[in-house]
Amino acid sequence: MDNLALFGGKPVRTTSFPDWPKAGKGDLEALKRALEAGSWGGHPEPNTEAAAFAEKFAARHDMKYGICMNTGTEANRISMRAAGLKPGQEVIIPSYNWISPITSVTVCGSNPVVVDIDPDTHLMDLTLLEAALSDKTAGVVSMHYTGRIVPPEPILEFCKKHNLFYVEDAAQAHGGRWKGKAVGSFGDAAAFSFQSSKILTAGEGGFVGSNNLEVANRAHAMVDNNRQKPWFMEEVRFPEVSNARMSEFLAALLSSQLTRLDEEQAIRQKNTRLLHDYLAEIPDVSSLEPVADETTPAYWKFVITLGDALAGISKDVFLRALMAEGIPAEPGHVPVHIHPRTTLSRDNWILVSRQEGRGAKSLPVVEHLATRVHVWLPHGILLGTEKDMEDIATAVRKVRDGMLGVNSKESAELAKTTRQVWYESAEV
Ligand SMILES: Cc1ncc(COP(=O)(O)O)c(C=O)c1O
Numbered sequence: 062m063d064n065l066a067l068f069g070g071k072p073v074r075t076t077s078f079p080d081w082p083k084a085g086k087g088d089l090e091a092l093k094r095a096l097e098a099g100s101w102g103g104h105p106e107p108n109t110e111a112a113a114f115a116e117k118f119a120a121r122h123d124m125k126y127g128i129c130m131n132t133g134t135e136a137n138r139i140s141m142r143a144a145g146l147k148p149g150q151e152v153i154i155p156s157y158n159w160i161s162p163i164t165s166v167t168v169c170g171s172n173p174v175v176v177d178i179d180p181d182t183h184l185m186d187l188t189l190l191e192a193a194l195s196d197k198t199a200g201v202v203s204m205h206y207t208g209r210i211v212p213p214e215p216i217l218e219f220c221k222k223h224n225l226f227y228v229e230d231a232a233q234a235h236g237g238r239w240k241g242k243a244v245g246s247f248g249d250a251a252a253f254s255f256q257s258s259k260i261l262t263a264g265e266g267g268f269v270g271s272n273n274l275e276v277a278n279r280a281h282a283m284v285d286n287n288r289q290k291p292w293f294m295e296e297v298r299f300p301e302v303s304n305a306r307m308s309e310f311l312a313a314l315l316s317s318q319l320t321r322l323d324e325e326q327a328i329r330q331k332n333t334r335l336l337h338d339y340l341a342e343i344p345d346v347s348s349l350e351p352v353a354d355e356t357t358p359a360y361w362k363f364v365i366t367l368g369d370a371l372a373g374i375s376k377d378v379f380l381r382a383l384m385a386e387g388i389p390a391e392p393g394h395v396p397v398h399i400h401p402r403t404t405l406s407r408d409n410w411i412l413v414s415r416q417e418g419r420g421a422k423s424l425p426v427v428e429h430l431a432t433r434v435h436v437w438l439p440h441g442i443l444l445g446t447e448k449d450m451e452d453i454a455t456a457v458r459k460v461r462d463g464m465l466g467v468n469s470k471e472s473a474e475l476a477k478t479t480r481q482v483w484y485e486s487a488e489v
Contacts, residue, residue, distance in 0.1 A: 065463035066385035067378075068471045073456040074387030078449055081441025082262045091317035095309040103129070103306025106285040110312035115268070117319060118253075121236070123246035124270035126277030126292070129307035129315075130284050133232045133254020136267035137165035140252040141202060142299065143269065143279040144226035146171055150199035151411070155185035156396040157427045158204050162230050162252075163397045167405065171199070175398050176413040177424040182352055183364075183435075186415065186426070187215045193413045200226035205234035205244060206394075207437070208260070208359030209352050213239060213247035220248070228252065235261045236322050237359035244359070245270045250280070255311070260325070260361055260440060261318055263311040329360045329443040332450050336363060336443075339454035345370045345461050362393070363438040365457065372433045374464055375476035380436055382464065382472075386456035391437040396427045 064070030095101065095110055103111060111129040119127030130136055146152060148170030154162060156175045166173040174193045179186040185203050201220055203211040213227075220227045227248030231237075235253060237244040245251035250273070255266030269280040274292060282289045282297045284305045289297065340348045345368035351358035371379055376392075383390040397403055398410045414421035442449060464472045 063459065063463075063467075065382050065460060065468045066387070067382040067475075068463075068468050070463075072385060072387045073459055074452045076387075078389060078442035079444045081439065081444075082257055082264070083441070085318070085321055087317040087320060088314060091313040092310060095313035098309065101309050103285075103304075103308060106281070106288065106290060106306050108309050108312075110309040110316065111307050114312040114316045114319070117316065118268060119270050121319070121322075122231075122243040122251070122270055124243075124251065125272045126274065127268060127270040128277065128280045128284055129312055130267040130269065130305040131307055132265055132305075133252060133256055133267040134161040134165060135284075135305040136232075136252035136254065136269050137162045137202075137230060138168055139280050139283045139305065140228045140250040140269045141165065141171075141200070141226075142169055142283060143271070143276045144200060144228050144249040146199045146226070149197065151195060151197045152199060153190060153193045153201045155204055155206075155427075156398050156412075156424050157183075157185075157206055157394055157431060158230075158397050159232070159394060160397055160400055160403050162202060162204060163403060166202075172197070172411060173397075173405075174198070174411045174413060174419070175424070177415065177421075178427040178430060180426050182209075183349060183430060184209060184211045184352070187212065187219075189413045189415065190216070190219045192418045194223060195419070198223065198225060200228060200249075202228045202230055204230040204232075205237065205359070207349070207362040207364055208234045208237055209349065210234060210237050210239045210244060210355050210359075212352065212354065217247065226250075232259065233361040234359040235259065236326050236357060237355065238357035240354050241356050246272060249273055250276050255315060258361075258439070260359060261315065261322055263314040263318065266307055266311045266315060267305075325444060326357065326359070329440060330358065332443045332445065332447075333358070333360055333363055335447060335450045336453060339450060340365065340457060343454070343458045343461055344368070345465070346457055360440055360443060362391070362440060363443060364393070365390075365436040365438065366430075367434050367436065370465055371461060374469075374472050375479065376433050376436065377479045378464060378472050378476050379460060381475075381479065382460040383436065383456055386459060388453055388456045389439060389442060391439060393435045393437045394431060396424060396431050398424065399428065
């Protein structure tokens with residue numbers, strides 16, 4: 062058996078995979094159109110390109126109204142406030158998340174109530190909603206982790222019963238569909254991001270969509286210094302007046318990129334099917350398949366899950382070994398309640414787990430999955446060829462065999478010093 066590249070062997074792959082983001086047909090023309098139009102900013106809001114993109118993107122996601130903005134982080138804050146969140150209230154939200162959905166809650170002067178992950182779906186644990194509830198709860202903000210859709214029905218039922226809002230954070234799930242219905246259209250509002258890593262990107266950018274005119278109207282006010290256009294209904298005045306408008310260049314580029322979303326989605330689906338099947342042949346690893354009822358999976362990341370034998374040695378060693386074989390793997394999200402860069406001190410988190418209910422001291426499922434089990438592959442490489450998928454599977458098999466075989470001693474030795482280096486790093 063070959064030595065792993067991490068320990069001096071020859072790597073499986075020495076050529077690169079497709080890069081992301083990538084420019085394509087029509088992008089230059091779109092940017093030129095915005096340049097020559099001479100009105101480059103978001104004012105007057107919505108400007109021409111932003112209005113055109115918002116209409117197309119909202120329609121693609123079964124939403125009546127859409128507002129472009131500068132970042133997904135602002136989309137998090139604005140979607141929650143527009144849906145009715147007020148200072149002092151609570152938001153039920155999963156810990157397996159990017160940090161901004163949580164910091165956006167605290168920026169609103171509200172408190173995140175952070176729930177654990179379902180051990181079967183690896184998504185927000187919907188059996189914990191009732192336990193998370195208090196008389197301060199304003200709503201639920203789900204997150205479609207890596208593009209896998211959180212089943213909307215139990216959340217909607219819960220929100221209706223307790224008169225709460227439901228906001229989807231769809232920053233990782235552009236174009237996804239559940240029983241044929243698009244993400245973003247399930248609740249009161251949805252937040253999207255167009256930051257560089259996302260499936261649809263202009264480098265930066267955010268979006269709030271809704272089927273509720275009042276919510277959309279409030280989101281407009283928050284994006285544009287309390288101005289309310291084009292759907293003025295009633296005077297709303299948010300104290301945190303802001304300009305979060307999107308530049309016309311970003312909107313024009315997004316319109317062009319949107320024309321390729323479906324085609325790229327189809328390539329990703331074909332390749333991910335292959336990769337799921339290849340990995341199913343390899344012992345001690347598996348991969349997260351789309352959730353049942355997901356008619357169009359989005360795949361922002363492809364998630365490899367390590368079995369006990371490999372997780373027991375070290376996810377860190379597996380990750381480093383896979384990267385050394387030439388596969389651009391990533392560590393994935395650090396749970397927000399143990400993230401080194403979140404704003405709350407450890408004692409201030411309100412946590413909810415199956416074992417301890419509300420007031421839990423830890424969230425065992427997400428802490429285990431994130432720090433020991435999940436390894437990500439970025440979506441750019443899923444736009445590659447069948448041979449690319451084969452190489453990924455060959456590298457995964459080699460790393461598995463090496464860690465448990467010829468390189469088991471070195472792996473165990475390395476695990477003592479590298480365990481969780483990524484997870485304690487401020488770069489995550
Ligand atoms: C789930 C989620 N929400 C919000 C954001 C924030 O988006 P942005 O980086 O555009 O501010 C991101 C990603 O960056 C994300 O993954």
